[in-house]
Amino acid sequence: xxxxxxxxxxxxxxxxxxxxxxxxxxxxxxxxxxxxxxxxxxxxxxxxxxxxxxxxxxxxxxxxxxxxxxxxxxxxxxxxxxxxxxxxxxxxxxxxxxxxxxxxxxxxxxxxxxxxxxxxxxxxxxxxxxxxxxxxxxxxxxxxxxxxxxxxxxxxxxxxxxxxxxxxxxxxxxxxxxxxxxxxxxxxxxxxxxxxxxxxxxxxxxxxxxxxxxxxxxxxxxxxxxxxxxxxxxxxxxxxxxxxxxxxxxxxxxxxxxxxxxxxxxxxxxxxxxxxxxxxxxxxxxxxxxxxxxxxxxxxxxxxxxxxxxxxxxxxxxxxxxxxxxxxxxxxxxxxx
Amino acid sequence: xxxxxxxxxxxxxxxxxxxxxxxxxxxxxxxxxxxxxxxxxxxxxxxxxxxxxxxxxxxxxxxxxxxxxxxxxxxxxxxxxxxxxxxxxxxxxxxxxxxxxxxxxxxxxxxxxxxxxxxxxxxxxxxxxxxxxxxxxxxxxxxxxxxxxxxxxxxxxxxxxxxxxxxxxxxxxxxxxxxxxxxxxxxxxxxxxxxxxxxxxxxxxxxxxxxxxxxxxxxxxxxxxxxxxxxxxxxxxxxxxxxxxxxxxxxxxxxxxxxxxxxxxxxxxxxxxxxxxxxxxxxxxxxxxxxxxxxxxxxxxxxxxxxxxxxxxxxxxxxxxxxxxxxxxxxxxxxxx
Numbered sequence: 172x173x174x175x176x177x178x179x180x181x182x183x184x185x186x187x188x189x190x191x192x193x194x195x196x197x198x199x200x201x202x203x204x205x206x207x208x209x210x211x212x213x214x215x216x217x218x219x220x221x222x223x224x225x226x227x228x229x230x231x232x233x234x235x236x237x238x239x240x241x242x243x244x245x246x247x248x249x250x251x252x253x254x255x256x257x258x259x260x261x262x263x264x265x266x267x268x269x270x271x272x273x274x275x276x277x278x279x280x281x282x283x284x285x286x287x288x289x290x291x292x293x294x295x296x297x298x299x300x301x302x303x304x305x306x307x308x309x310x311x312x313x314x315x316x317x318x319x320x321x322x323x324x325x326x327x328x329x330x331x332x333x334x335x336x337x338x339x340x341x342x343x344x345x346x347x348x349x350x351x352x353x354x355x356x357x358x359x360x361x362x363x364x365x366x367x368x369x370x371x372x373x374x375x376x377x378x379x380x381x382x383x384x385x386x387x388x389x390x391x392x393x394x395x396x397x398x399x400x401x402x403x404x405x406x407x408x409x410x411x412x413x414x415x416x417x418x419x420x421x422x423x424x425x426x427x428x429x430x431x432x433x434x435x436x437x438x439x440x441x442x443x444x445x446x447x448x449x450x451x452x453x454x455x456x457x458x459x460x461x462x463x464x465x466x467x468x469x470x471x472x473x474x475x476x477x478x479x480x481x482x483x484x485x486x487x488x489x490x491x492x493x494x495x496x497x498x499x500x501x502x503x504x505x506x507x508x
Numbered sequence: 509x510x511x512x513x514x515x516x517x518x519x520x521x522x523x524x525x526x527x528x529x530x531x532x533x534x535x536x537x538x539x540x541x542x543x544x545x546x547x548x549x550x551x552x553x554x555x556x557x558x559x560x561x562x563x564x565x566x567x568x569x570x571x572x573x574x575x576x577x578x579x580x581x582x583x584x585x586x587x588x589x590x591x592x593x594x595x596x597x598x599x600x601x602x603x604x605x606x607x608x609x610x611x612x613x614x615x616x617x618x619x620x621x622x623x624x625x626x627x628x629x630x631x632x633x634x635x636x637x638x639x640x641x642x643x644x645x646x647x648x649x650x651x652x653x654x655x656x657x658x659x660x661x662x663x664x665x666x667x668x669x670x671x672x673x674x675x676x677x678x679x680x681x682x683x684x685x686x687x688x689x690x691x692x693x694x695x696x697x698x699x700x701x702x703x704x705x706x707x708x709x710x711x712x713x714x715x716x717x718x719x720x721x722x723x724x725x726x727x728x729x730x731x732x733x734x735x736x737x738x739x740x741x742x743x744x745x746x747x748x749x750x751x752x753x754x755x756x757x758x759x760x761x762x763x764x765x766x767x768x769x770x771x772x773x774x775x776x777x778x779x780x781x782x783x784x785x786x787x788x789x790x791x792x793x794x795x796x797x798x799x800x801x802x803x804x805x806x807x808x809x810x811x812x813x814x815x816x817x818x819x820x821x822x823x824x825x826x827x828x829x830x831x832x833x834x835x836x837x838x839x840x841x842x843x844x845x
Contacts (some may be wrong), residue, residue: 212613246583253606267602269590276549398794431794457735457768458795 173216182210230286233480235265236278238294242396243424244450244467245293248315251473252291259481261288275299279306289480298364299323310483310490314476315467317492320364329483331476331493335366338465338497339373342447343419345499347381350508351417351445354378355389355408357429358421359396370421370449388413393425401428409436416508417445423452423464430458430504445505449497460503468495512553519547567623570817572602573615575631579733580761581787581804582630585652588810589628596818598625612636616643626817635701636660647820647827651813652804654829657701666820668813668830672703675802675834676710679784680756682836684718687845688754688782691715692726692745694766695758696733707758707786725750730762738765746773753845754782760789760801767795767841782842786834797840805832 175189182189184203191199192207210216235252239245249265256263264285268277274295282290290311298320304311310329317330346354356374359367371390378385388411393404405418405428418433420426426448430440438444440460448455451466475493482488512526519526521540528536529544547553572589576582586602593600601622605614611632619627627648635657641648641664650667683691693711696704708727715722725748730741742755742765755770757763763785767777775781777797785792788803812830819825 241583241587243580243583246578246580249604250578265602265604267586267604398790402794427791427794431796434796453735454764454791457739457765459768459771 173214178207178210178214178216181214182206231261232264232285232287233261234278234281234285234287234290235263236268236274236281236290236292237265238268238272238274239270243452247453248293248469248473251469252476255473255477259477275303275306278311282309289484291476291480296365297321301327304328310480312476312480315472319369325492326490329479329490329492331472331479333467333497334494335369336373338449339370339421340377342449342465343374343377346417346419346445346447346505347377349445349505352383353389353415354417354419355391355415356419357391357393357401357404357425360392361390367421374419386413389415396422396424398424398428401425402432405429405432406436415444420446420448423448423450423455423462426462426464427455427458441504441506447505451500463502463504464500465497466500467497471495514551515544515547515553518551519543568598569601569622569624570598571615571618571622571624571627572600573605573611573618573627573629574602575605575609575611576607579631580789584790585630585806585810588806589813592810592814596814612640612643615648619646626821628813628817633702634658638664641665647817649813649817652809656706662829663827666816666827666829668809668816670804670834671831672706673710675786676707676758677714679786679802680711680714683754683756683782683784683842684714686782686842689720690726690752691754691756692728692752693756694728694730694738694741694762697729698727704758711756723750726752733759733761735761735765738762739769742766742769743773752781757783757785760785760787760792760799763799763801764792764795778841778843784842788837800839800841801837802834803837804834808832
């Protein structure tokens, strides 16, 4: 078993220098750090985390709890968070959880196991109560979502996200501006206390303000956010034989599936039907036609999430709810009628 | 601090029953297990991992080291592995590492921290030496890749993957069968000791066997496996003004970017140029035209990876290299000429 004494002797530095490097502390020269890391690597040294944990050393680690790896938007956001973290002195401990697991519990466990300084949640729920988050005793930031259906007071949580209701409102208004009135919506559920419900509210508000009646036949649910089920849902919508000239899909995944289903049913996009999405997945820029979508500012969401969390940890900021705006990418999937 | 004694007393069971439930052991009734979990949840109990680790209890945990979250193929494979694990008594500890990190080192660290019974690697390298893997003292399985460029003897490692060279050979033969002779290849590098080099070898073998000369102008590299760079690489290929009627892209991501670049340059797919991929991403079935691709048997790869690892852990099997076949999905992106 290689110990830090072996590394110190081989690298020609003190044991405390090795300890500082291994605990990722700033008070060590770049030269010494590189030397220690080189020797540690050469000797195949593995830090004993359990021992370090019990010694009570501050870990300078941030935890990221991700739910929904199947969602490519989160995969893309993960890369952004990882990039943003690289510029800091903190390391990132990632815990991927299943879609039914409790992210707060997973966060609390990771925080204890790794002596985390803070937590980032991605893919969590929109309806936390003070009781639910009471197991967390370190700062945390909800990334890409906020507490829209819960009852947390603004002082006790942080978030960086878009305003889902307002952005959906904007997407539907873009379609109305292009002359569309019979606008279908493709979503998961109208009352899920989550992203679907918020974006559905924006859809309803836009239609109402422009004097368009909501047609329940044009509100099409899909049981899941995956391509295959969204495709089937769109086929179901088409088979209702209700006139529509546009589809507002509440995510890029749903929008891409809708375009394919329309195409396979003999409809041209945007010739016969316009389709708009929200999110801005990388792939949606490379399909034919290029998807028109409201692009989430992924880089800025990631950067601001990390900045805000570190500021709270270092007591430079208190809790905040940061709201960012999307950018409309005019692709090739909507047209004026 | 809630302890297992509190849970035992509240649930009306013995402390050892609570311990068995928390350590996920099989020797406890379903009724007792549910009761304990319910109480633990109600009391917000958080297991003390450090204490459990130091006590030396066997964790019944499998580690998954993933490199390359940006790769949607791995995201999809992750879901499959997670599903396969659910049917076992083992839990899954996931460690997502950056593209430059050493997966073996990360695996050894996770194994020690969590007292893992075994490891699954995804996105690792194809050229391990016995020295590199000597830090691992538990069974491991390379998932979706094998030791094609390394010098491990078959007794000391396990893998579940397709035969990249043979599958590329098959894809190119499919194009030749359709009458194509001027076949471009889109890849990362011809000598990367990894997937690109293996698939390039299959391309060369197919052409040679059918008497077609390899044209270096039709071997197009992209510096990265992402859409934007593959798009630019295809534009570069087109601008060489070398005649070609088909493109073999060594991944679905590259194939989708190639179709878009050809389309934007005024070429019809498959009217003017046929495009074939390998991997079978979910999204590639939903683009227009549907991508023709050799589909990796994701479900079977995941299932066999988990089965093999558990069999080795439980000493029912020794190390093996399992090779599975892809399935040709005839989409709409290639045609006979």
